[in-house]
Every structure is written in structure tokens, then in C-alpha cells.
Amino acid sequence: MFDHSDLSALQSRSLKMQGHIRRQTFSPESEKILRRFSSWEVAELILGVNQNTFRGKLAADPTFPAGNVEEDGRQRWFTLEEVNEMRRRMKVGRKSLMPKRPEGRAIRAAVANFKGGAGKSTVALHFAHAAALDGYRVLAIDFDPQATLSHSMGLTDVSEDHTVWGIMVRDLERQTAAQNDAPVAAESGRSVPRRELPASITEMGLGGLRAGDFIKPTAWPTIDIVPSCANSAFVEFASAQYRQLNPEWSFFAALDRWLDALPDDAYDIILFDCPPAIGYQSMNAVFAADVLWIPSGPGYWEYDSTTSFIGQLAEALEDLAEGFPAGNPKLPKAFADIRFLLTRYEPGNELHRAMFDAFRQVWGERVAEHPVELTRAVEQSGRFLSSIYEIDYRDMTRATWRRARDSFDRAYGEFRDGLLAVWEDLE
Numbered sequence: 001m002f003d004h005s006d007l008s009a010l011q012s013r014s015l016k017m018q019g020h021i022r023r024q025t026f027s028p029e030s031e032k033i034l035r036r037f038s039s040w041e042v043a044e045l046i047l048g049v050n051q052n053t054f055r056g057k058l059a060a061d062p063t064f065p066a067g068n069v070e071e072d073g074r075q076r077w078f079t080l081e082e083v084n085e086m087r088r089r090m091k092v093g094r095k096s097l098m099p100k101r102p103e104g105r106a107i108r109a110a111v112a113n114f115k116g117g118a119g120k121s122t123v124a125l126h127f128a129h130a131a132a133l134d135g136y137r138v139l140a141i142d143f144d145p146q147a148t149l150s151h152s153m154g155l156t157d158v159s160e161d162h163t164v165w166g167i168m169v170r171d172l173e174r175q176t177a178a179q180n181d182a183p184v185a186a187e188s189g190r191s192v193p194r195r196e197l198p199a200s201i202t203e204m205g206l207g208g209l210r211a212g213d214f215i216k217p218t219a220w221p222t223i224d225i226v227p228s229c230a231n232s233a234f235v236e237f238a239s240a241q242y243r244q245l246n247p248e249w250s251f252f253a254a255l256d257r258w259l260d261a262l263p264d265d266a267y268d269i270i271l272f273d274c275p276p277a278i279g280y281q282s283m284n285a286v287f288a289a290d291v292l293w294i295p296s297g298p299g300y301w302e303y304d305s306t307t308s309f310i311g312q313l314a315e316a317l318e319d320l321a322e323g324f325p326a327g328n329p330k331l332p333k334a335f336a337d338i339r340f341l342l343t344r345y346e347p348g349n350e351l352h353r354a355m356f357d358a359f360r361q362v363w364g365e366r367v368a369e370h371p372v373e374l375t376r377a378v379e380q381s382g383r384f385l386s387s388i389y390e391i392d393y394r395d396m397t398r399a400t401w402r403r404a405r406d407s408f409d410r411a412y413g414e415f416r417d418g419l420l421a422v423w424e425d426l427e
Contacts, residue, residue, distance in 0.1 A: 032154025032219040035392055036068065036077035045405070046083060046133050047090070047097050057090055064089070080132070081221050087135050099135040102424040105264040106139070109419065110289035112274035112282060114312075115305035119295045119343030119372065121148040123411075124273040126372075129389040130412035132222045136268040139215065141255075142228035143285050144275040150227035152385045153218040158229040162214050164255065164281055166206050167226070168239060171254035173197065173207030176246050195246045211261040224267075239280035251280060252320055256288040269419065278312055286313065287320065290426060291337040291419065296359075298345050298352040298371070303359065306340065336422035341411065342371035370410035377404035 037046065043054035058064050065082035069075075078086075087097045111124045121144065128138045142149040143164055150158060160166065176195045215224045239251055259270065272285040286292065296306040321332035340363055346352050359367045372378075377388055377400050388408055393401040 034080060034219040034221075035390060036079055037083060038075045038077055039067065040075065041393075042078055042083055042086075045409075047087060049090075049092055049097070053092060057092075083133075084135065084222065097135070099268075100420055101136070101268055102420070102426075104423075104426055106262075106267040106270045107419050107423045107426065108259065108270040108272070108288055108290045109293060109415070110272040110274055110285045110291070111293050111295060112272070112286060112309075112313075113294050113296060113306060114276045114278055114282075114309050115296065115302055118276075118297055118302065118306075120144075120276070121146075121152070121273050122378075123293070123295050123341065123343065123372065124149055124271050125152050126387045126389070126408045127412055127415055128223055128269075128271050129220065129387045130408060131269050131271075131416065132220050133389060134412075134416065136222070137266070138220075138223045139225070139262075139267040139270045140218075140223060141226040141270065141272050141285070143281040144228055144273055145230055146275070147228040147230065149273040150225060150229070152387070153220075153223070153225050153227070155216060155218070155225065155227045158216075158227045160229055161204065161206060162216070162226075163228050164226060164284065165238065166209070167214055167258050168242075168251065168254045168280070168284070169201060169204065170206045170209055171257055172242050172246065172249055172251070173202065175249050175254075175257075177207075179246070179248055195248070197245055201242075201245075211258055214258075252283050252287050255284040259288055278309075278316055283316060283320070286317070287333055289335065291339070291422065292335050293339050293341055293368075293415065295341045295343045295372075298342050298349075298355045300355065303355060336425065337418050338366055339368050339415075339418060340366055341368040344374040345371035346374050368411065368414050370407070370414050372411050373403070373407040375400065375404040375407065377401050378407075 039054065040051060043049045043051045047054065049057075058066075065078060065085055067076035067078040067082060070077060090097055109127075111120045111127075113120060124140065128140050131138050140149060140153065141164065147155075147158070150156075176197055180194050214226050216227055218225055243249060243251055272289060274282045274285045294306060294309070296302045317333045340359060342352075342356055342359065345356065356367075356371065377391065377396060380391070380396070388401070388404045391401065395401075
């Protein structure tokens with residue numbers, strides 16, 4: 001027989017292995033460090049400038065970052081901070097190299113599907129890194145207790161108080177206090193009974209935290225994250241209890257309210273990595289999102305699961321619109337865009353091609369034109385908790401690395417263009 005003590009012992013053994021893996025994956029201090037980028041990458045793959053033009057710009061202005069020259073002397077290597085300085089200052093044909101950024105707040109994109117292994121965290125990680133290389137400031141929010149995105153971003157020692165669960169507890173405290181200060185509900189005209197939260201909640205001190213206290217930096221200078229951890233899994237149980245403490249609390253809008261408290265110009269793109277379930281956390285992400293991207297593998301069972309997911313999501317959103325406390329005027333929930341993205345796709349696989357056609361026959365233009373291909377480089381990046389953008393192309397054949405990068409570049413380009421198409425119309 002196995003009880004909780006046996007499970008704890010198994011976890012303890014696993015934590016020791018996690019430490020070993022971190023030492024092998026990250027720096028000796030268990031800290032993830034972003035690599036430098038070669039002048040070839042900076043010119044052609046990041047800034048989109050001809051190499052000769054790029055070298056000419058550097059030679060003409062000695063105040064531009066010089067980068068580091070390695071022993072072979074053939075390439076200069078630049079940090080992302082140096083790349084961004086060049087992006088801000090350099091012009092080609094009088095044209096700025098800064099990315100297009102509509103006025104107003106950041107656009108929010110949720111990557112969601114309740115099918116495990118659909119590639120949600122992989123897609124969120126690569127889209128975040130590609131957007132950073134594109135010049136955007138990114139906030140990633142990890143809703144998944146498996147914390148794959150957080151670990152891939154280099155965060156491993158995370159307290160559950162500073163996850164989405166902490167944001168929801170903070171919101172519960174603040175919303176309850178606001179309701180207690182308003183004896184008459186303006187919308188219904190009826191009195192709202194005073195709610196008293198137990199000391200187990202109020203004494204955590206989360207209600208007094210600032211919005212930015214939940215945000216952590218990553219190895220990427222223009223990417224921050226609200227991380228997750230295994231202990232945050234109990235948010236589903238805790239949220240059900242919290243709703244009983246205050247039935248008037250619109251728990252599904254907690255993250256939306258928290259994001260509204262951030263300065264409009266703090267970030268450009270906010271990415272949600274959702275858990276493989278429809279629950280309190282995932283519905284907070286969905287409710288706060290402007291656009292929804294749904295990754296799916298190219299097999300029949302993935303297609304079947306994705307069909308079930310959008311059906312259950314539709315029912316949940318209908319319930320939110322009709323049967324939950326208001327607390328937020330953005331009902332019924334509507335997305336500016338919805339896309340389905342095939343992942344782990346093999347162009348030479350006849351079944352994969354047939355399923356891609358099936359997806360497009362059913363959902364038409366909602367299906368992303370460029371699937372994420374399965375390559376050895378993508379598999380390797382997953383093993384080492386890194387994106388293809390973080391892997392040095394010298395660690396494998398350049399053709400293998402370039403194929404994987406091209407696949408994600410195409411998928412990200414479609415993602416970015418879709419965001420820009422609806423960004424300016426955000427309220």
C-alpha cells in the first residue's frame with residue numbers, strides 16, 4: 001500500500017534529479033543565461049537587413065555596439081540588449097527597424113487546449129522568444145501547474161503565493177473589501193451582505209501586494225513572466241472554497257482586473273500558457289484574452305479532443321455570460337480572433353497531410369496556414385528546456401537548425417500578423 005508519505009518520498013527523490021538536470025542545462029549557478037547572437041543572425045534573421053548593409057552601418061558609426069569577436073575572428077556576437085540598441089538607433093533607407101506597435105494596451109493571446117501534449121507550452125515559449133527577437137516586450141503568464149514554461153524560462157524556485165493563484169487571492173481580498181464598502185449593489189439595487197474572509201486568507205498578506213510583485217524577470221531582457229509551480233495545482237480546489245466565502249466574487253475576471261492595473265505601455269504582447277483542462281485558471285486566461293490560439297497534433301484523436309475542447313469552452317463561456325456574478329462589463333466574452341495551429345507536423349506523412357486538410361475543411365481560414373513541423377532540432381530543444389532560438393546553431397548542422405527555426409518563424413509570423421490585424425481595434 002502507498003500513502004501520502006510514500007508519494008512525498010518519491011517527490012523528494014525526483015527533486016534531487018531536478019537539481020542535477022538544472023546543473024546540466026543551465027549555468028553552474030543553476031541560472032539560465034541567454035546566449036549571444038552572431039552578426040549573421042542579427043542581420044538576416046533578427047533585423048532583416050542585408051549582411052553587407054549591416055556591416056556598413058556598424059563601420060560607419062563607431063558608437064554602435066561592437067559585440068564580441070570569437071577566436072575564429074569571422075563573426076561578431078551580440079547580446080540581445082545590444083541588438084535592441086541597434087534596432088532603436090539604426091535606420092535602413094530612412095526606415096526604422098522598430099516593430100509596429102499600435103497605441104493602447106498590450107494585446108493578450110491565450111494558447112489553450114485541454115489535450116495534453118498538444119504543444120501549448122512549446123508554442124507559447126517559441127512565440128514569446130520570437131516576439132522578443134522581433135523587438136516586442138513580452139509578458140508570459142504560466143497557468144499550468146506542470147510549470148513547463150516557467151522552467152523553460154529558467155525559473156525553478158517559485159512560491160505559489162506569486163503565481164496566478166496569488167493573483168486570484170489578492171483579487172478576492174480586494175473585491176470583497178470593495179463590496180463591503182458599497183452596501184448597495186448598483187446593478188441590482190439590492191443590499192449585499194457583508195463578507196468576512198478568514199484569517200487564513202487575510203494573514204497571507206497578498207491583498208497588499210502591488211500588481212508588479214507577481215512578475216519575475218527571465219534570461220531574456222524583454223521577457224517577464226508570472227511563473228507557476230506544482231503547488232499551485234490546488235488553485236482549483238481553493239477557488240471553489242473561495243467562491244463559497246463570497247458568492248458575489250467574479251472569480252473569472254480576476255486576471256483581467258490584474259492586467260488592467262498594469263501600465264498600458266509596460267508590455268506589447270501578453271501570452272497565456274493554459275493548463276490542459278477547463279477550470280478556474282484556464283477560464284481566467286480565456287476571459288482575459290483578446291485572441292485564442294488552439295494548438296493540436298495532426299492525428300485523429302487530437303482532432304477529436306480539440307473538437308470537444310471548443311464545445312466545452314463554448315458551454316463554459318455561455319455559463320459565464322448568463323449565470324455568474326457580473327463584476328466586469330465585458331460580457332458575453334468575445335475573441336478578436338481564433339486560430340487552430342497544427343503542431344508536430346511531418347510534411348512527408350500522408351496521415352498528417354490528410355488531417356491538415358480535414359482541419360481546413362472544417363474550420364477554414366481559422367486554421368493557421370503554417371503548422372509547426374516536427375524536427376530533430378525541436379525535439380532537442382524540448383529535452384534541454386530551450387527554444388530553437390536559444391540553441392546555438394553551431395551545436396548541430398546549420399541546415400537542421402535552420403529548418404526548425406524557419407518552421408517557427410513562419411508560424412510566429414502568422415501569429416504576429418494576426419495580432420496586428422486586430423490590435424488597433426481593441427477597446
